[in-house]
Amino acid sequence: MLLLKRISYLAVLTFALASLPNAQAEESPEKLLEQTISEVLDVLHASDQQISLIDKRTKILDLLQSRFSFDIIIRRALGRNWNLLSDSQQNQITTLISDLLIRAYTRELENGPKPEIKFLRTDDLGSNKIEIVTTVAYKSNFVSVSYRLANIKGRGWQVYDVLIEGISMVSNYRKQFDEHFQTKNAADLLKLLEGKLEE
Amino acid sequence: MKIQQLYRILFLATTVTSVAIAQDDAIDLDDLFADEFEEQSTVTINDPLEKYNRAIFKFNDSVYTSLVKPVARTYSNVMPDRVERGIENVFKNLKYPSRLVGNILQGRFGQAGKETGKFALNTTVGIGGIFRPSDDFEGLQTHDEDVGQAFARWGFGHGFYLVLPFTGPTSLRDFVGDFVDDAVEPINEPWSQIEDDTDRLILRVIEITNRLPAIMELYDSMRRSAIDPYSSVRDAYAQRRARQVAQ
Numbered sequence: 001m002l003l004l005k006r007i008s009y010l011a012v013l014t015f016a017l018a019s020l021p022n023a024q025a026e027e028s029p030e031k032l033l034e035q036t037i038s039e040v041l042d043v044l045h046a047s048d049q050q051i052s053l054i055d056k057r058t059k060i061l062d063l064l065q066s067r068f069s070f071d072i073i074i075r076r077a078l079g080r081n082w083n084l085l086s087d088s089q090q091n092q093i094t095t096l097i098s099d100l101l102i103r104a105y106t107r108e109l110e111n112g113p114k115p116e117i118k119f120l121r122t123d124d125l126g127s128n129k130i131e132i133v134t135t136v137a138y139k140s141n142f143v144s145v146s147y148r149l150a151n152i153k154g155r156g157w158q159v160y161d162v163l164i165e166g167i168s169m170v171s172n173y174r175k176q177f178d179e180h181f182q183t184k185n186a187a188d189l190l191k192l193l194e195g196k197l198e199e
Numbered sequence: 200m201k202i203q204q205l206y207r208i209l210f211l212a213t214t215v216t217s218v219a220i221a222q223d224d225a226i227d228l229d230d231l232f233a234d235e236f237e238e239q240s241t242v243t244i245n246d247p248l249e250k251y252n253r254a255i256f257k258f259n260d261s262v263y264t265s266l267v268k269p270v271a272r273t274y275s276n277v278m279p280d281r282v283e284r285g286i287e288n289v290f291k292n293l294k295y296p297s298r299l300v301g302n303i304l305q306g307r308f309g310q311a312g313k314e315t316g317k318f319a320l321n322t323t324v325g326i327g328g329i330f331r332p333s334d335d336f337e338g339l340q341t342h343d344e345d346v347g348q349a350f351a352r353w354g355f356g357h358g359f360y361l362v363l364p365f366t367g368p369t370s371l372r373d374f375v376g377d378f379v380d381d382a383v384e385p386i387n388e389p390w391s392q393i394e395d396d397t398d399r400l401i402l403r404v405i406e407i408t409n410r411l412p413a414i415m416e417l418y419d420s421m422r423r424s425a426i427d428p429y430s431s432v433r434d435a436y437a438q439r440r441a442r443q444v445a446q
Contacts, residue, residue: 107423127226140284141416160231166438168438171434176430177426180426
C-alpha cells in the first residue's frame with residue numbers, strides 16, 4: 001500500500017515537473033518582454049542611493065540578457081565580417097558593444113522620469129518570428145520602439161533586433177561595420193570601442 | 200496488478216512529457232544567420248558628397264554639443280512636459296496642409312480625408328490643436344505624409360545624400376520636397392497667414408526650440424552608441440525615409 005502511494009506521488013510529481021517548463025514556455029513573449037523591461041526600469045529608477053551607476057548597469061545587463069540575445073544581435077550586425085574575427089575578438093566585441101548600448105540608452109533615462117511604455121500589437125513575421133510594437137512616452141515625446149523576437153531552441157523567445165522609429169539597430173550597425181572593415185581591421189574596431197567606453 | 204498499472208501510468212507520463220518537449224517547434228540558433236535573416240541591409244543612399252557632408256556633420260556636431268544641447272536641456276528643465284507636448288501638438292496640427300498635399304499627390308484621397316477630419320477635430324475640440332482628441336479614434340489614424348514621400352512614390356530616388364548646416368540630414372529629393380511642404384504651411388511665405396515678419400520669426404523659433412530636446416536626446420544616444428556617427432545617422436535617415444514611403 002505504501003509502495004502504491006509512493007508511486008502515485010511519483011507519477012503526480014513527474015506530471016508537475018513536466019508541466020513546469022511548458023507553463024513557462026506558454027507564457028506569452030509579450031508578457032515576458034514587458035516583465036523584463038519593467039524590471040530594467042525599476043533598477044534604473046531605484047531610489048536607493050547606495051547602488052552605484054556601474055552596479056545598476058551590471059544589473060540591467062543581467063536582466064536584459066534573459067530576453068535579449070546580444071550575441072545574436074551583434075553577430076547579425078557584423079554579418080559576413082563576423083568570420084574575420086577570432087573567437088576572442090568575437091567575445092570582446094560582443095561585450096564591448098553590449099556595454100556601449102547599455103550606456104548610451106540608459107544615460108538619459110537615469111536622470112529623467114520613468115518612461116511609460118504601451119504595448120500596441122504583435123505582428124507575426126512567420127518562421128517563429130514576431131515583432132512586438134510599442135510606443136514609449138518620455139517627457140513630451142512619443143517614440144516608436146519595436147522588438148523583433150525569434151523562438152530559439154534552448155533559449156525561448158529572444159530579441160534579435162530592436163527598431164527605434166523604424167530604424168533597425170542590426171541594420172544600422174551592419175552599415176557601420178561594413179564601412180569599417182573596408183579600410184580597417186578587427187583590432188582597430190576593438191581599440192575604437194574601448195576608446196568610446198572611456199569617454 | 201495495480202502496481203503494474205501505476206508503473207505504466209508513470210511510464211506514459213514520462214513519454215508524453217518527452218513528446219511535448221520534443222514538439223517544441225522553435226528554430227535553430229544557426230537559422231538566425233541564414234540568408235533569409237539578411238533582409239534589412241538593403242536600404243542605401245548614394246553619397247557622392249561624403250567629404251563635404253562629413254565636414255558639415257562635424258560642424259553641426261560641434262554646434263549641437265556646444266550650443267544646441269545646453270539650450271535644449273535648459274528649455275526642457277524649465278518647460279513642463281505637458282506644455283511642451285501641447286506646443287508640439289499645435290505646430291504638428293498646423294502642418295496639416297503639407298500632409299494633405301502629400302496624400303493628394305500620392306492619390307491617397309481616403310487618407311487625405313482622414314487628415315482633414317483629424318485637423319477639424321483637433322482644431323475645434325482640441326482647442327487649436329493643443330490636444331489630440333483624434334488619437335482616440337481608430338478611424339482617424341494616419342501616417343505622416345509629405346511631398347518628398349510623394350516624389351518617392353512617383354519613382355524618384357533620393358538623388359544623393361546631403362547634410363545641411365544646422366538642420367542636418369536630407370537628400371536632394373527631400374530637400375526639394377521640403378520647399379513645397381514649407382510653401383503650403385500657414386506660417387511660411389508665400390501663403391502665410393501671419394503678416395508680420397517678426398511674429399513669423401518668433402513662431403519659427405518657438406517651434407524649433409520646442410522640438411530640440413527630443414531631437415537632441417535621440418541624436419545623443421545614437422552618437423554615443425555608434426562606431427561611426429556619420430554613417431549611423433546617414434543609414435538611420437535612409438531607413439526612416441524608406442519606412443515612411445512604404446507606409
